[in-house]
Amino acid sequence: MAAGTGDLPAKAPAATQQPGNPLHGVTLEAIVTELSGHYGWEELGRRINIRCFTSDPSVASSLKFLRKTPWAREKVESLYLFMLREAKRSGPTVHNFPPPKPKG
Template identity: 60%
Template sequence: MEKQPNNPLHGKRLDTIIEELLTYYGGWKALSQEIRINCFVDNPSLKSSLTFLRKTPWARKKVEDLYLATFPEQ
């Protein structure tokens, strides 16, 4: 596996990131207040969110940025 020392999310799966944020913020409703994207507001699920975030770079960046801000030690 290629090392990426400047990428703090290297090796971190997107589903793990979402699950950790859901646990920290206490569910979809609270997470949707932090990041206002429809996949967290309208009938949210892990599967639908992953599908949307994998196709939508700007939304994925918002999720990754929130993760880094929430868990700066990562």
């Protein structure tokens, strides 16, 4: 086809589109799920005082509110980035699992 007929340019690989952006490719649902799993709803509501985290919290109700409320979404994304930095700073977790039993 000739140029200018509506052809879209080929997309670059996701890693090159926004290098260094830890939020790139992460859905809001994944962020809320990770935060609620990491902190729990009560602590999440304490850290970000919004009703969707404090009154009958759920991922679905949180997504509905956060998609309509940019300032709240920014706070959630900021806490997610903080959680990632803290996890990176604390380093890998060492588990004290017993050694595997030999096969045989």
